[in-house]
Structures are given as C-alpha cells and as structure tokens.
Amino acid sequence: MARYGRADPPTLGPVTMMAEHLRGALSPEFNPPDAVVVIISGGLDSATLVYHLRAQGSDVRMLSFDYGQRHVRELNCARLIAQDLQLCHHVVDLRPVGALLGGSALTDLRKAVPDGHYTDESMRATVVPNRNALMLDVAVAAAVTAGCDAVAFGAHGGDHVIYPDCRPEFVDAFTTSARMANDGFLAAGFRVLAPFLHLTKAEIVRLGAGYGVPFERTWSCYRGGARHCGRCGTCTERREAFQLAQVPDPTCYEAV
Numbered sequence: 231m232a233r234y235g236r237a238d239p240p241t242l243g244p245v246t247m248m249a250e251h252l253r254g255a256l257s258p259e260f261n262p263p264d265a266v267v268v269i270i271s272g273g274l275d276s277a278t279l280v281y282h283l284r285a286q287g288s289d290v291r292m293l294s295f296d297y298g299q300r301h302v303r304e305l306n307c308a309r310l311i312a313q314d315l316q317l318c319h320h321v322v323d324l325r326p327v328g329a330l331l332g333g334s335a336l337t338d339l340r341k342a343v344p345d346g347h348y349t350d351e352s353m354r355a356t357v358v359p360n361r362n363a364l365m366l367d368v369a370v371a372a373a374v375t376a377g378c379d380a381v382a383f384g385a386h387g388g389d390h391v392i393y394p395d396c397r398p399e400f401v402d403a404f405t406t407s408a409r410m411a412n413d414g415f416l417a418a419g420f421r422v423l424a425p426f427l428h429l430t431k432a433e434i435v436r437l438g439a440g441y442g443v444p445f446e447r448t449w450s451c452y453r454g455g456a457r458h459c460g461r462c463g464t465c466t467e468r469r470e471a472f473q474l475a476q477v478p479d480p481t482c483y484e485a486v
Contacts, residue, residue: 262286263380263421267293267373269365270319272307274448274468275384275426278438280311282425283382285441292319293372295365297358298328299336300343301454310447322368334358336452343452345461353392353463356452362395363404366422370408379417381408386426386434388467398427431467432474439477446480460485 266283270276270292283290294308305321312319328337335341335355344352362383369381389396405422412420426434438445450468451458458465460483472479 262288263378263382263423265289265291265373265376265378265417266380266382266423267291267369267376267378269293269295269369269381269383270308270311271295271384272304272309272311272449273384274438274443274445274450274471275386275431275434277307277311277445277448278434278441278443279382279384279426280315280317281438281441281443284315284317288380289378290315290317291372291376291378292317293365293369294319294321295324295368296321297324297331297337297361297364299358299454300339301336301449301452303454304449307447307449311444314444314447320372324364327364328358331358331361343462345466346463347466350463356463357393360395362393362400366404366408370412370422373417373420374412374415377417379419380421380423382423382425384426384434385424386429386431388431396424396427401427430474431471435471435475435477439475450481455484458483 262283266288268276268280268283268290270280271294280290280292292308292312294305296302296305309319332338333341334357335343336358341355344350344355346352362385366381366383373381385396394400401422401424408422409416409420450464452462452464453459458468458481460469465483468481469479469483
C-alpha cells in the first residue's frame with residue numbers, strides 16, 4: 231500500500247566494507263533530505279538511489295515517466311520497487327511530448343539501438359533531447375507542491391561522456407534555474423541531488439548490493455524485449471558493472 235509519511239529505514243543485512251567506503255565517496259555536499267521526490271526509471275541506478283535515500287531516513291516519493299520509450303517495460307520494474315518498499319509512486323504520461331522527440335533510438339522505432347560499449351560514439355543515437363531537464367522540471371514542481379526539500383536522480387560518472395544532462399555542470403545550472411523559478415515557494419535549503427554523480431556503475435552495484443537492492447527487478451536494456459539483449463550499450467555496461475563489482479549478476483541475457 232502506497233504511503234507518503236516518512237518510513238523507518240529497512241533493516242539491512244550485512245553490509246560489505248566496500249559499500250561502507252562508497253557511502254563516504256558520495257557527493258561531498260550530500261546530506262539526506264527530509265523529504266525527496268526521486269526520479270526512478272526502473273533501472274539499476276535509480277532503484278539503488280531509492281534504497282539509499284530510504285536507508286538514510288528520508289521520506290521518499292517516487293516519480294516515473296512514460297515518454298514513449300521503446301523500453302517502457304522499465305516502468306513495471308519501478309512499480310515493483312514501489313510495491314516492495316510501500317512507497318508512493320506516480321507515473322507521468324509524457325507520450326505526447328515524446329512524439330515530438332523523434333530521431334532518438336529510444337523514441338523512434340525507425341532508429342536502431344546500437345550495439346557496443348556505453349561510451350561509444352554510436353550511443354549518441356540514444357540521446358533524447360532535454361530528457362532529464364523535462365523530468366526534473368516536473369519533479370521540482372511536484373516537490374514544491376508537496377513541500378519536499380529536494381529532488382534526486384540517478385546520474386552517474388559513466389553518463390557524462392554521452393549525455394550532457396547528466397554532467398555536473400548541468401546539475402549546477404538546473405539547480406540555479408529551479409531555485410530562481412520557484413523563489414519564495416521552496417522548502418528551506420531546497421536541493422537538486424545527484425548523489426552518484428561521481429560514482430562508476432560498478433560502485434553503484436556494490437552500494438546497491440549492500441542495501442539488498444533486488445537487481446533482478448531492475449531493467450537496463452534499451453531494446454526493451456522480453457529479456458535483456460546483452461549487446462546494446464546499457465546491457466554491456468550492466469554486465470561489466472556486476473563483473474567489476476564482483477557481485478553476482480541475476481540478469482538473464484539473450485547474448486552470452
């Protein structure tokens with residue numbers, strides 16, 4: 231059952247020394263917000279972010295977006311996370327907006343999702359223009375309305391090369407914009423948080439393993455088939471992250 235109030239942090243199993251170290255490696259300005267709207271796609275990073283903020287004692291509200299992405303099944307994963315943690319979860323319908331954003335392999339079925347490593351130049355085909363800014367704008371509006379003192383999203387260090395709206399400069403600029411646009415209406419100390427901004431995907435996997443994140447209930451594949459394809463950039467990055475983290479990968483891939 232969904233709820234709004236602050237929930238007691240879940241009881242955690244044994245946390246590895248590495249996970250403890252990684253908590254100290256999070257963005258240095260990070261202090262847990264009292265109440266936060268978290269953008270969750272249903273992927274590994276944002277799911278770990280939800281668990282992380284819950285463990286810090288924050289009142290977490292989850293926000294997802296249907297923008298016509300071909301891997302829309304990720305939203306079912308977000309719903310499962312919300313059910314597991316009994317958190318309030320809203321899915322915003324941005325499909326009419328997504329229809330204006332043709333040309334990306336994520337929103338235009340005429341475009342092929344490229345194979346290869348996540349940092350390859352070919353992955354530029356998966357950029358959806360202004361996607362994070364659009365989502366963060368809605369999240370900020372929801373946070374202001376609910377009196378939350380933060381919004382958060384799961385951008386990480388591996389995103390910087392391809393996606394400009396996952397870079398530190400973007401986060402800083404968007405924070406300034408959000409504060410100006412809502413001056414006089416924000417909760418005290420309002421922040422736009424990206425706690426994983428300087429972590430690798432492998433480090434996020436280690437952190438999530440320490441929290442007991444059900445990785446089998448998260449989705450990464452941009453092709454959005456019945457199983458992870460194992461070949462696209464996000465599948466390649468996911469598989470590599472588990473290997474580097476030395477954490478068992480529960481993902482079923484089509485390609486071995």
